[in-house]
Amino acid sequence: MKCVKPLLLATAIATTFAAGANELNTVIDKSSAINESASKSQAKIDSITDSMQSRLNKFKTLNKEIDGLTVYNAQLTKQINNQIEEMAAINASMDQVSVIERQITPLMLRMITGLEQFVALDVPFLPKERAERLDSLKKLMERADVTSSEKFRRVLEAYQVEMDYGRTIEAYTSLLPVNGQEREVDFLRIGRLELLYVTKDGSHAGSWDADKKQFVELPESNISQINKGLRIARKQLAPDMLTLPVHAAE
Known part of the structure; x- marks a missing residue:
């Protein structure tokens, strides 16, 4: 009867030790699971952080592009407004073209007549050359394929030639x-x-x-x-x- 108690005690200790070992294994397994889960969570956090940083960089880049486009659009708006004003001025000038042309043609004819009278009263040098120049101007005035501006330029050119004669x-x-x-x-x-x-x-x-x-x-x-x-x-x-x-x- 005296030998039974130590045996029971040993059995109890063994049972307790086995139970503790099982609990320890369970704790270790759970700890490993927790560590693995934490590692996965950290990986997700790192991925989310990288994604957010990338989006932040894109956001900053887009903001810079928007600022640039804002300045560019403001400049374009000024240019467009200036072009609109210029077009309005051109349209107003075009409305006056026919009026100006009706006035400039009689003026050129009077200028040619005046030049012809001047040559007739002037010292008779280079008579053939000067007569041909006047005749050319008269024929030029009858041509429809020559612009009024070109006709006026030629008339002024003839006047300039006559002026140059006086100082040469x-x-x-x-x-x-x-x-x-x-x-x-x-x-x-x-x-x-x-x-x-x-x-x-x-x-x-x-x-x-x-x-x-x-x-x-x-x-x-x-x-x-x-x-x-x-x-x-x-x-x-x-x-x-x-x-x-x-x-x-x-």
Whole structure:
């Protein structure tokens, strides 16, 4: 009977130890499960964090693009408003085109007539060239394939050519009746101040008399000065003083 108690005690201890071991295994298993679950949760958290960071970066990028587009749209709005104003101005100008064209054509015709009268009263240098220029302007005015702006430009160009004659010196060759005989002569034009000539053989010289409206013969003493002037005009001689008679037009 005395041997039974230790046996029972050992059995009880073994049973208790086995139960504790089972509970420990259970705790360890649960702890492992918890760790695994925590690891999965952390992975999910990391994935969510990465996703949120990526979306945040995209959000910041989009905000920058929106700011840029806002500035760009504001600039475009200004440009569009300016273009609208310009179109309105162009439309208003187009409405006046026909009116302006009706006014500019008579003006050009009057300018050509005035230029023709001026040439007729002027010193008679380069008569053929100046007459052809006037004739060209008259024919130009009749053409429908030339714009009014081009016609006006050509008229102003003709006026400019005539103005330039007044401040230049020129030498040219042409035919002129001398003592009842048509002869080839060298003309010397000094602005509009004087128009002189000398025959090719140097035997006769003359100048335009504005009062008499004809060429008058000059003494032979003027021939050398006229020849000198011709050489200056042709750039064969440096500019120098000339002693010549003057018959200026009023």
